[in-house]
Each structure stands twice: as structure tokens, then as C-alpha cells.
Amino acid sequence: MAGSMRRLIDTVAGALVLIVASLVLGTAHAEMSRQFDRDAGRYVEVTVTGPYLEFHTGPGRRYPVFHVVPRGEHVQVLFRRTDWFKVRDERDRQGWVRREQIEQTLMANGETVPLEDPDRRDVDALPWIAGAESGRLAHGWSLDGFVGYSATPRLTLQFEGVHSPSRYYDRFMGLAGIVQTPRPDWRVTPFLEAGGGISVTHANIGSPGMPAARETVGYYGAGLRWAVNNRFEFRIHERSYLLSRASHPNDPNEAMNEWKAGFAFYF
């Protein structure tokens, strides 16, 4: 009788040990199976210090909120698109969080997440700028795209390509110049510009037999920049070009005027 009781106790104890062990191992396996744990150290991990984080379904205010992460929980910041951050919470849910809420989180070292944004007024940011413009050049239309590097908030080195299409010829210009903005802190501010480059013209069907020409060109101009925000602006300006035409010894210089308007953004 005593022997059978001992066997029963041994069996029950063994079963309990097995159940506890399987529970512990299962929990540990479940913990390690989370993507959140597998990606530890790969992404910036932050703790929610504001009231909560709202997860939107897309990178925009008009996408609905589908989940809320409370204060004290951790999230991983996967990547950023404009002012929205794709994040993952401890239960592997993913959503888009706006910048203002990411600013209310802290990293493990107690610092806020470094958000490096280009700012037209920031000396340290030294932002790049790009944009597109269109207007009238001489008697035709003009289109141009440009990229610039702001050495200081007042001084930008600019490289641009200009195309003036017409029935008679296509004019292409590659230009480099400087743009001086005396008051970059003003929302609407004047600017001055000067530079030079190369102009190439190709004949079209409207002017058969016209030879292709390659000329050097210099320009100066002035205009207005309207900063819609710190990253985007509209601009309008007028330029005077002077072309040096080696193929026309009797009339070596040709002057052109251009006005154009467009947009630019910092990145």
C-alpha cells in the first residue's frame, strides 16, 4: 500500500516538473520569437515618456489611429518618411507615429531621439536645396532644375540645367553660380545671383541647316524667395545673360533676359 502511494506521488511530482519546465521553456521560446527581441540593437529603441503614442495606419494625420502604446512601454523606430516614423511595439505591432510624439520619448541613454532636419536658417544644418523653375527666356519658354549647397544660410552654391525648347532650336545651358540671400530669416526675402556656364544650341525642324553652336555664358540676376516653411519655398526672379559667341566675330556678344518662377525644397 505504501509502495503504491509512493509511486503515485513520484508520478504526480514528475508530471508537475514536466509541466513547469514546458511552461518555462515555452515562455522563453515565445519571448525569443518576437521580432522586437530579434531586432534589439538594430534599431533605435525608445521609451514612451509622453502620455501615449498613437499608431496611424499610414504616414499622415488623415490615416486613422488603430493602436495606442501607453507611457513606459518600449518601441523600436524602424525608419522615417517625412515627419512620420514607422515604429514597432513590444508585441510586434507596427504603425506610423508623428514627429511630435517621437519627441516625447527617451532612448536608453536618457536622451531624446536625434532628429536632424534641414532648416534654411540653421548654420549647422548646411542643407542641400533642389528645385525646378519655368519661365520665359528670350522669345521662348525655359525649364530648369537645380541643386544647391548652402555653405552658410546667406550663401548658396548652385548648379543648374536650363532647357529652352522651341520649334527652331533647343538651347541647353549648364550653369554654376552663387546665390546671396541677405536676410535668410525673413519669410519673404530678396536674393542676388551671379554665375556662368556653357550654352549649347541644336537646330530643330524649323531651322534646317542651322549649325549647332557652343557658347560660354555669364549671368546675374535678382529675385524674391518666399519660405512657406523651413523646408519649402517658392521663388521668382529675373536674369540677364551675356553669351560669348566665337562663331560671330562681328557680333561676339549676345544678351538675353529671362524671368522665371518655381519651387525649391531643402533636403
Added chain:
Amino acid sequence: MESRLRVLLLISASLLMSGCAHLPNMWPFHRHSSATPTANGPTSATDTAPIVEPEIVRPQIKVPKIRNSNVEFTVSGGLLNTEPEGTYFSGDLRGTYHIKENFFAEASVGVSKLRASSFVNRAGQTQIFTNSQRRVLDYSLDLGYDVLPGEAFFGHNKSFTTAVYVVGGVGALHYAGDSFFAPNVGLGYRLLLSDRIAAHVDVRDAVTVKDLLGQKHLANNIESTIGLSVFF
């Protein structure tokens, strides 16, 4: 006499010594030495120095950089309808930079080719296109705005982020030996298949001024495309 002199010397010596006792407080270069110990404890540096200097090594925590994903490249194909030549297959490459939540800037180039029998009747003179003249090249620089962000649902559990956007800008179109200034407007639909890949459906109209039979007129160049894009 001797005792008087001794008394006088003793008095002068005691006066000098008492005066010297005040000198440390009066002399400005020795004020640091005039500090007197207080009842609160020792003040000298040797008394406060710890017996064992702790070696504190602050760990340098390397914070991963947050990747920006604002640049999108799109490859698309579709049909270009040029007026009055007809409709032809076309292909486009497009680079997009997402500036703000709803705003983006685009630069795109496209190519198409007209039929070998295509011709142009300009100012009463009929002209058959050469091989190079049949190639249609176009480019445009645009601004876009997401007007209708939303979601598309497939089945019960799958949803995709979408947006309907409008674009507008300027560009040029080159074909038949001519170049045309071509402002354009368009409407598109973006469906994010994943964080990095999106599908696009676009319809854009580039308007040009052509001269047919010697008369200038506005001509539509409508292009309908579907495409795939990758975010970087």
C-alpha cells in the same frame, strides 16, 4: 638706564608682534591661508580625498541611425496618346522626393515611338518621319499633393495604405524634329504593397501648342501608365 632701555625694547617688540598678528588678514596675497578650520570638519584637500580613487569608465552607447525613406523611384509603362498621331506604347522613369506629409516633388523622363507610317502635315507639306523623328522623348518637373489618403482592404485581414494624388508641373516633349514646351497635370493612385514597394496608376496630360496645316492649336498628350516603385 639699562632696565628702562630693556623695558622700552620689550614694549616695542610686543607692539610689533601684535601688529604682525594682524598682517595676514591685511595682506591681500595670503587670504587663502587665513581660512580657519571650522567645527564642521576638516577642510584641507588631503582630508577629503578618498582613499581609493574609483575608476569610472562610461560606456559609449552606439545609437543606430534612423534611416530616412523619402526618395522613391518608379518604373512605369502604358499608352501615350499624341494628338493627332495616335496611341503608342510608352515607358517612364520617375524620381520622387517626399518633402512633407502630403507634398512631393517629381522629375520624370519618358520615351515612346510612333508607327513607321506616321507623318506630319505641317503648313501644307506632308512629311514622313525619319526613324529618329518617330521617337518621342519627354520629361517633366512636377509638384504633387496627396488629396485622398486612405486604405484598401483585401479580404478580412489584409489592408494596404493608399493615396490618391494630383500632380502638376512643366516639361518638354520632343518628337518629329520639334521640341514643345509642355505643362502637365495628372491624377494618380499609390498603393503601398510593403514599406518599400508601391504600385502606381497614373493618368497625365501634357498640353502642347502644335501647328497643323499652318494653324497653331492646343494638343493633348495623354499618357496612362501603371508602375512599380521602390522607396529608398
